[in-house]
Amino acid sequence: MLLIELNQLDTPTDEELDAVLCINLSRSIPNMIGNGGEEFLPPTFGQVPPSRIINWHRELLVSRAKSVQCMLDNLLQSDFFCAEDVEIVRRTPTKSDQMRKILELIQCKGEDVCEYFIYVLYKVHDAYMDLQPWLEDIQYQPSEPMLMINVVNSDPISRYCDTLRHELGRDTQFIMSYAQQEEARLEDLYTPTQMELINDRGESLGFLQNQDQLLDESGVFNPQGDVVYITGDAGMGKSLLLQKLQNLWSKGELRTDAVFFFRFRCRMFTAFQETAELSLRDLLFKHSRYPDDDDPDDEVFEYVVRHPERTVFTFDGYDEIEGGGVDLLSAEQVVSPEDKAHPLLLLNNLLCGKLLRGSQKVLTARTGTELPNRVVRKKVSLRGFSPANLQSYVALHFTTPEHRQLVSVHLDASPHLCGLCSTPLFCWIVFKSFKHLRAVHSDFALPEKCITLTDVFVLFTEVFLSRWALPARRLPKKRARCTSETFKSGLGSLGAHATLALQGMEKGRFIFNQEEVSACDLTEEDLLLGFLRPVHRYDACGGEATYEFLHMTLQSFLAALALVLDNSLDVASILQFFTECKRKREGLNLPCASCVTKSSKLRERDVFKSNEHLQFTNLFLCGLLAKDQSSLMEHLVPPVLLKKKRALLKAYLSTSIKSHLRGLPTYKSGEGTRVHVLPNFVWMLRCIFETGSNDVARLTAKGITANFIKLGYCNMYSGDCTALNFVLQHRQKQLGVDMDNNNINDYGVLQLRPSFSKMTVVRLCVNQISDSSVKVLAEELVKHKIVKVLGLYSNHITDTGAKYVAQIIEGCPRLRVLKLGKNKITSVGGMCLANAIKMSTSIFDVGMWGNTVGDEGAKGFAEALRNHPSLNSLSLSVNGITSEGGKILAEALLENTILRIFWLVENKLTDEVAPHLAKLVKANTGLSHLWLISNQLTAIGLRLLQEALAHNTALKEICVKGNNVSEEEEKLFEANKRLRFH
Numbered sequence: 001m002l003l004i005e006l007n008q009l010d011t012p013t014d015e016e017l018d019a020v021l022c023i024n025l026s027r028s029i030p031n032m033i034g035n036g037g038e039e040f041l042p043p044t045f046g047q048v049p050p051s052r053i054i055n056w057h058r059e060l061l062v063s064r065a066k067s068v069q070c071m072l073d074n075l076l077q078s079d080f081f082c083a084e085d086v087e088i089v090r091r092t093p094t095k096s097d098q099m100r101k102i103l104e105l106i107q108c109k110g111e112d113v114c115e116y117f118i119y120v121l122y123k124v125h126d127a128y129m130d131l132q133p134w135l136e137d138i139q140y141q142p143s144e145p146m147l148m149i150n151v152v153n154s155d156p157i158s159r160y161c162d163t164l165r166h167e168l169g170r171d172t173q174f175i176m177s178y179a180q181q182e183e184a185r186l187e188d189l190y191t192p193t194q195m196e197l198i199n200d201r202g203e204s205l206g207f208l209q210n211q212d213q214l215l216d217e218s219g220v221f222n223p224q225g226d227v228v229y230i231t232g233d234a235g236m237g238k239s240l241l242l243q244k245l246q247n248l249w250s251k252g253e254l255r256t257d258a259v260f261f262f263r264f265r266c267r268m269f270t271a272f273q274e275t276a277e278l279s280l281r282d283l284l285f286k287h288s289r290y291p292d293d294d295d296p297d298d299e300v301f302e303y304v305v306r307h308p309e310r311t312v313f314t315f316d317g318y319d320e321i322e323g324g325g326v327d328l329l330s331a332e333q334v335v336s337p338e339d340k341a342h343p344l345l346l347l348n349n350l351l352c353g354k355l356l357r358g359s360q361k362v363l364t365a366r367t368g369t370e371l372p373n374r375v376v377r378k379k380v381s382l383r384g385f386s387p388a389n390l391q392s393y394v395a396l397h398f399t400t401p402e403h404r405q406l407v408s409v410h411l412d413a414s415p416h417l418c419g420l421c422s423t424p425l426f427c428w429i430v431f432k433s434f435k436h437l438r439a440v441h442s443d444f445a446l447p448e449k450c451i452t453l454t455d456v457f458v459l460f461t462e463v464f465l466s467r468w469a470l471p472a473r474r475l476p477k478k479r480a481r482c483t484s485e486t487f488k489s490g491l492g493s494l495g496a497h498a499t500l501a502l503q504g505m506e507k508g509r510f511i512f513n514q515e516e517v518s519a520c521d522l523t524e525e526d527l528l529l530g531f532l533r534p535v536h537r538y539d540a541c542g543g544e545a546t547y548e549f550l551h552m553t554l555q556s557f558l559a560a561l562a563l564v565l566d567n568s569l570d571v572a573s574i575l576q577f578f579t580e581c582k583r584k585r586e587g588l589n590l591p592c593a594s595c596v597t598k599s600s601k602l603r604e605r606d607v608f609k610s611n612e613h614l615q616f617t618n619l620f621l622c623g624l625l626a627k628d629q630s631s632l633m634e635h636l637v638p639p640v641l642l643k644k645k646r647a648l649l650k651a652y653l654s655t656s657i658k659s660h661l662r663g664l665p666t667y668k669s670g671e672g673t674r675v676h677v678l679p680n681f682v683w684m685l686r687c688i689f690e691t692g693s694n695d696v697a698r699l700t701a702k703g704i705t706a707n708f709i710k711l712g713y714c715n716m717y718s719g720d721c722t723a724l725n726f727v728l729q730h731r732q733k734q735l736g737v738d739m740d741n742n743n744i745n746d747y748g749v750l751q752l753r754p755s756f757s758k759m760t761v762v763r764l765c766v767n768q769i770s771d772s773s774v775k776v777l778a779e780e781l782v783k784h785k786i787v788k789v790l791g792l793y794s795n796h797i798t799d800t801g802a803k804y805v806a807q808i809i810e811g812c813p814r815l816r817v818l819k820l821g822k823n824k825i826t827s828v829g830g831m832c833l834a835n836a837i838k839m840s841t842s843i844f845d846v847g848m849w850g851n852t853v854g855d856e857g858a859k860g861f862a863e864a865l866r867n868h869p870s871l872n873s874l875s876l877s878v879n880g881i882t883s884e885g886g887k888i889l890a891e892a893l894l895e896n897t898i899l900r901i902f903w904l905v906e907n908k909l910t911d912e913v914a915p916h917l918a919k920l921v922k923a924n925t926g927l928s929h930l931w932l933i934s935n936q937l938t939a940i941g942l943r944l945l946q947e948a949l950a951h952n953t954a955l956k957e958i959c960v961k962g963n964n965v966s967e968e969e970e971k972l973f974e975a976n977k978r979l980r981f982h
């Protein structure tokens with residue numbers, strides 16, 4: 001080894017070193033081509049003098065050490081170079097030549113200078129990022145004398161990188177609050193939320209573990225796309241996730257080699273005049289900052305253009321871009337980095353990869369905002385706080401044990417409150433309000449009743465008003481709470497904010513200039529309330545000071561309040577946003593819902609425009625006009641007027657719901673009529689719940705004439721289950737409910753508890769349900785005994801949950817279909833289920849795909865199958881079953897004449913099982929489909945099956961694709977059409 005030989009030489013001369021290196025190289029060449037023996041290793045730092053290392057790696061250093069200027073500045077300021085040396089270097093034409101010249105000069109000047117050269121590479125990390133792996137390879141550690149010498153970073157790229165890191169770090173350290181003094185530090189309060197990876201068909205691929213994974217390769221379905229697309233409902237934490245990402249990068253804690261990080265709010269792109277034009281350079285620098293003067297050669301921008309993969313962009317709130325200018329599908333106009341164009345066009349080109357192709361872009365938008373898959377690299381859907389996340393957030397938010405305890409008790413008692421709090425924004429509002437009101441009023445407690453979203457925002461408004469009415473220092477300690485007094489005393493200012501919010505809502509605007517603010521009689525003192533916050537970033541666009549509401553949902557709430565408060569408006573105008581939503585849905589007479597089906601023209605115009613803000617306004621209107629709010633609203637609005645508005649809303653809702661339900665697409669199946677609802681149906685449920693009107697709920701329950709309702713992929717979250725339950729409690733007839741592929745979780749199941757008495761079909765596949773939910777299901781379903789279908793595919797059910805499912809099988813004599821695939825059930829749970837299935841005389845179809853019951857579980861299922869009277873279809877695919885389990889199953893099936901479809905896909909079956917399967921085939925038990933895809937059978941085993949098929953009349957197919965059979969061998973079986981390879 002080189003190491004040994006060099007150590008053997010005391011103080012090697014150059015010739016000796018060269019000789020050693022040559023010998024070593026010549027020895028290593030055969031080794032490198034696979035002759036075995038010693039491995040070739042280049043010298044490491046300390047083994048040979050620095051000049052040798054530099055010599056050895058000269059070309060690598062020339063090609064990777066880009067910042068000549070920074071190196072020259074350091075050599076000069078440390079007196080290793082004189083002005084003349086610098087001049088000599090500068091005279092050479094290209095950067096590579098200049099670096100070659102530097103290497104030449106330092107090698108002439110001695111070992112100290114050579115080490116200093118390496119030390120600069122080491123110290124100015126960002127400028128010489130490409131050489132950091134090399135420094136690791138040579139195991140560089142600065143020597144004592146080097147540590148005493150100063151190193152400056154004069155590289156424009158790394159200086160700019162430092163500046164961006166510094167600014168991002170500064171700007172992202174606080175989480176917004178309604179009062180600036182109360183802002184919390186990001187690192188004190190940030191709590192991870194659930195980030196679900198979604199494929200191009202909208203199916204779940206599991207959950208990300210941390211923010212680093214947003215930028216890595218996990219879940220990439222389109223390597224050609226550059227955009228990491230993050231969606232989530234209002235307040236789910238999209239902006240905060242980006243803030244966290246930026247903060248991590250600023251501290252060098254994000255796993256990425258990105259040198260630059262630019263952040264934008266999409267809203268900004270619409271703030272420009274139609275004729276505005278900007279270059280990419282201005283877009284980048286104007287909204288972050290320009291590189292310092294010491295970048296005369298525009299190296300920073302050149303670097304961005306040359307190495308787009310080293311730049312991360314975040315674009316927050318794509319849904320906030322008005323339709324008009326943006327249409328990725330027709331963004332044919334290509335812009336070059338030098339061209340000027342409208343900022344929206346630049347954005348389009350960036351997202352489509354026509355500008356800075358390969359740069360990393362993270363884009364957020366509300367759920368439902370469309371983006372063509374071809375520009376998307378991967379998709380992530382934010383699902384809010386899990387129960388564990390919520391617990392952590394409580395602990396972070398409440399430092400006093402008394403508060404923590406009180407809030408935990410409230411949460412434990414109310415799954416509905418937990419459901420609301422799984423949306424981080426609503427959770428923050430509830431906790432913040434609780435903290436504030438508890439500090440001010442001795443008698444404050446969260447409402448015992450089922451709290452609505454309107455209650456939450458009323459509480460929040462009370463916090464704003466109470467802070468303003470009596471600034472903290474003047475507060476008499478712990479006075480009694482009187483909400484109506486607080487509202488009355490702040491009514492002037494509240495009304496003015498509400499008017500501004502309504503005006504914005506009518507024009508689809510979320511940003512207000514000083515003129516608009518003043519026109520609503522909002523004074524500077526009013527602004528201190530905190531409903532509005534200044535939007536500093538927009539100043540850069542050349543406009544005057546602008547404001548936005550703390551959150552879009554707050555604007556919606558205040559707009560709804562304006563509709564209720566204003567007694568000069570025509571009463572009918574309270575319905576204006578319902579009508580607006582309706583108008584946008586051409587033809588479909590649906591209330592309060594998003595434009596799910598639009599004409600192509602409208603689609604073009606509105607494709608990127610969410611009208612969730614209108615839906616929230618309608619929802620809050622329903623809540624504010626609810627009877628439950630009368631005690632407050634009657635102090636603010638003449639009771640007669642309030643009554644009129646309430647009556648009108650109720651009449652409108654009743655008519656609209658009826659026609660909505662009549663208009664839903666239905667189809668007839670063997671088991672009655674089915675109805676497929678659309679996501680806007682969930683908005684309708686939410687509005688009904690906010691009204692708290694039993695009449696409206698009853699009418700809705702009655703209006704669902706079908707006996708099966710499909711709510712799959714409707715973006716239902718756990719809080720919506722209270723609304724569904726509110727309606728279903730008025731239903732007399734039984735109903736099948738398919739809630740697959742939503743975000744219901746354990747809180748949602750708890751809220752649905754009373755409704756299970758009506759449900760004949762309970763489908764909760766892909767909903768993050770754990771064992772505790774299955775326990776609830778077992779208690780309810782066994783009590784009522786009407787369930788026929790239970791779908792729990794792809795949840796978090798373990799053996800504990802499997803035991804509860806077994807209780808359901810045993811206790812529900814009508815249960816026919818059970819879907820339990822893709823859970824975490826092992827042989828223990830498998831045995832329990834199998835035992836229960838054995839006893840059932842109704843069970844018809846069981847799906848266990850993707851668990852791990854193994855051979856032990858297979859044995860249990862074999863016992864269940866023996867002489868089973870009803871089981872028609874069974875899937876034990878992807879369960880780790882070997883030939884041993886396979887044999888037992890095959891033998892048991894000899895005593896079964898009922899099973900028709902048997903799935904054993906992707907197990908570990910080999911030819912050992914083939915004779916047993918062949919025997920089963922020969923026995924002609926009535927089995928019609930046998931799925932053996934992706935096992936380890938060979939042509940020998942298949943031959944046995946082929947021969948057996950000659951004696952079988954019932955089997956329609958044996959699917960054997962993906963076994964150990966070559967294409968040639970496949971041809972041998974061509975004649976037998978029942979042995980399928982495709």
Ligand SMILES: Nc1ncnc2c1ncn2[C@@H]1O[C@H](COP(=O)(O)OP(=O)(O)OP(=O)(O)O)[C@@H](O)[C@H]1O
Nearest residue numbers: 189190191193234235236237238239240424425428
């Ligand atoms: N991960 C989190 N940890 C702690 N608090 C959070 C988290 N995410 C969000 N929040 C709280 O919720 C508030 C709203 O979050 P954010 O603005 O990120 O939501 P959003 O999804 O961007 O909403 P919108 O689509 O309406 O803009 C934050 O200001 C913060 O108080």
